[in-house]
Amino acid sequence: VPFLAGRGLAAENKAGNQAPKVPEWMRSQGEPILSPAYGVPSKFERDVVRTPTDLTTTKTSSWSFTPLQDLEGSITPNGLVFERHHGGVPAIDPEQHELMLHGLVDKPLIFDMAQLKRFPQVSIKRFLECSGNTLTEWKEPTGKTVQDTHGLLSCCEWTGVPLATLLREARVKDKAEWILAEGADASALTRSIPMDKALDDALVVYAQNGEALRPEQGYPLRLLLPGFEGNMQVKWLRRLEVGDAPFMTREETSKYTDLMPNGQARQFTFLMDAKSVITAPSGGQSLPDKGFYEIRGLAWSGRGRIKRVDVSVDGGRNWQQAELDGPVQPKCLTRFRLPWRWKGDSALLQSRAIDETGYVQPTHEQLVDVRGTNYVYHLNAIQTWEVSSQGEISNVHV
Amino acid sequence: VPFLAGRGLAAENKAGNQAPKVPEWMRSQGEPILSPAYGVPSKFERDVVRTPTDLTTTKTSSWSFTPLQDLEGSITPNGLVFERHHGGVPAIDPEQHELMLHGLVDKPLIFDMAQLKRFPQVSIKRFLECSGNTLTEWKEPTGKTVQDTHGLLSCCEWTGVPLATLLREARVKDKAEWILAEGADASALTRSIPMDKALDDALVVYAQNGEALRPEQGYPLRLLLPGFEGNMQVKWLRRLEVGDAPFMTREETSKYTDLMPNGQARQFTFLMDAKSVITAPSGGQSLPDKGFYEIRGLAWSGRGRIKRVDVSVDGGRNWQQAELDGPVQPKCLTRFRLPWRWKGDSALLQSRAIDETGYVQPTHEQLVDVRGTNYVYHLNAIQTWEVSSQGEISNVHV
Amino acid sequence: EQADYGLGRPASDAEIAGWNIDVRPSGAGLPEGSGTAGDGEAIYKTQCAACHGPKGENGAFPRLVGGQGTLASDKPIKTVGSYWPYATTLYDYIHRAMPLTSPQSLSPDETYAVTAYVLYLNGLVDRDEALDAGTLAKVEMPNRNGFVSPDPRPDVSNEACMQDCVQNSELKAK
């Protein structure tokens, strides 16, 4: 059942299984172990699923949203991690998949999966956000729920081998500056990766929340560039070519460039700026009655740790510092909380993140003043949820 | 594909999809988004499942093991969290489920799920281990894989309300000392919880790795007692009765008491002592060739943080300190790693954990000397994997 | 932390009574009713024997009878008679969980009777001894004092020797 009675609760007769009666599920044996061997959610949670965008003509070059309103803590369950594909999800046989590393290296190499897994390994909890997350909200409030407005966002414990380790194995030449990463899907998606990131915390990962990557997240192998826009973290990774300049692929020229009002477009805007959103109470939900609620949300920054999150219930006129769930990790979803007593009058809920660089999450208006409304990507503005006096919650701009 | 060629790899013709050829999965569109809306593992990972014990006559009072050899990092994916049930898994409608809190309180209360989720919330990453984990290994090495020998062990980010918060709401009377926790399954399982734990870090949880609890882990509500044996962390929680003495339930008298050689049995042995095991290389796997391997494993303690893990490759004669994945959290699975070059001769791999209390994980022999071999529970001895000169790995006692 | 979040509703006495099924060593929680082993034999034969064996031994499911005196042996046999410390727990468990296929189906009288029968099979009550809220708690279980607490662990202390560590087995061999 949703945290708030957002979805109509059938008022069917509930007395049957409640005190003083012995519930029916206590009066006969339940399901045996392994029902099934790889467990699935309760049938009562069948509403908690990814939902599709309605902006694309084909479902193989499209995206689906994580149900942030139904999630707690800061780990996204693997089955609900958002999708953004350009040529559909390939069914790759891991025993045939290989990674080719060549270009400005002394020793061009090919790795199979077993070899990649033998390298020294790193497990690290990092967010993944599509740079197009929240793109529907540039011009006017459009998404109904936080899944619609912010759902191209997830966070997993990723495991893999540092890209730097593979580069050392291949003996990278000095004049190397950029690396082309190429996926083994039908779009053979390619992005240019700057060498300093490759040698910093870039990973070639094969596991997600403890198990093998899911097909939609790049099984059996993908790139992880903590804090960078999702599109660069190439899924189904098959090739890394070391070069001395950007490769100027379609995804970093025609797409994932940010058009300014003057007609110029910003290129190589890799980092996801500090951002936050309240997930409860949020759009489409309703407060069943006056009284105590804990305002909860998520904050994250591609530039490191979240330092502070403030919450306002009056549309930004007054703010209170929220509590952060520790240990706060860099480039990772961070859960924030603020106790709140709703007295029944209308309210405007906002959250504002500050990261370790001191950067303060801007208002929608401040961003539009500088970037216009055709920027498409990197919309990290403060989100406002209006609570009506009836407790109905909607997406608004102030 | 397993990290090590443990399972026979069909030597089918792999050239078809490898360089220089264009793999078939790049030559046509892949699957669309939402295939399905709640994602599932790749078909190539269908071997990664929970496996059953063969020690029980009925599958509704039984247990299944987590495939630790196939997992990375320290989060257990929800579908692979181990099971231990006494009356099967009930299918509870969350909109009818209630929690009753009564006994030595001024205000006996009943909470529904929506109300429980509105209380101030805590999300915390903790291990869950059945106190019967590794019980097959008391007398002689029996389990083939680390899933067999140590698989009643998982670790999730749990979210719920502190039990102390609910107790304060009900105004607990001074002479309260113990709380009976009762589940809404066919065994109506009950355990007595000491009040100091209830007021410390005990939680009433409803979410696991971000989403609702899974049916096998207590959907929609369970108790979480970090560091305590799994049986006490009552699933499908329906009732908490505050009392002044232990309730002496069947699960804490007939079961979950530890028989000593002198015929006396230890009762209320709540805590899971510091323990560790190497998950790779481990039983049933084989090393494909000489060369570099990273020895990897898990360490955990019910008494707080893991301080150090040492690894031996000669059966305990010499040890090296392994590296721990940070941030090390208390009462949480902690991944450890040690680089190792196998030269092709036989080896005896062991790990030894030390927790923040200074307690050192004992040898099998030390435990048996004190507790005999009919103790059943709490076997936290050092595990030894023998690597033969052919690279085959098996479970042995030294 | 605020004391009162105003969440949750009062539990009525009737609601509590319906779910408050635990029985404590003092006998607290035992309902009205009674039964003798004699009464319980029929119930046991029809609802329990199929799984636990006609005499509470040699069934496909846990053995309920016998094993007294074996706890300190190499092959301890833990049953109601040899291991359980309280007869009240037997009533509690049978009522809440047995028969496996229909828990909480036995009435108080039936539960007293079949509890008596299992105790009787273990030689702990006479066939016609009536067990009820007053008498059940007085039944003396052989292993009443067989449990020790609080938890005496840590009960083993290993050292973190790092180099040329001598194995216990070698120590013993000397």
Added chain:
Amino acid sequence: EQADYGLGRPASDAEIAGWNIDVRPSGAGLPEGSGTAGDGEAIYKTQCAACHGPKGENGAFPRLVGGQGTLASDKPIKTVGSYWPYATTLYDYIHRAMPLTSPQSLSPDETYAVTAYVLYLNGLVDRDEALDAGTLAKVEMPNRNGFVSPDPRPDVSNEACMQDCVQNSELKAK
């Protein structure tokens, strides 16, 4: 960290050649072969028009043609002609990803031809101008200098005002 884990095998030139399909702005990576817009029209009509429209406009899928001069307007139209900075990227992308239903199926000659046709539809090459490894990189794209880097952000600085904060909108209203 040790330099050499001895994991992975050497990649042969032949293996690399099979997968090394990227084309860079310099023209590096362009294969042997050539094609004119004239050659490309038939390929476009049979393999592309169904999705992108007969003239690269008004198809169900992304518009490829037109939009020049709109980038600074309220309704910018980003196409190959109005937005792409390099013609070499067009070759690279068409060969690796188009037609959508059969990527990497076009030969070098076919790819040069249909690349030329898309450029032609945008008025950027003549119908009979042969594009090949030498000439493609020389095609001047209208929006060649339309991109700025490095990343100029942060480009907005908000303050963490806590009490009685004045909204921008109010500021403006004054």
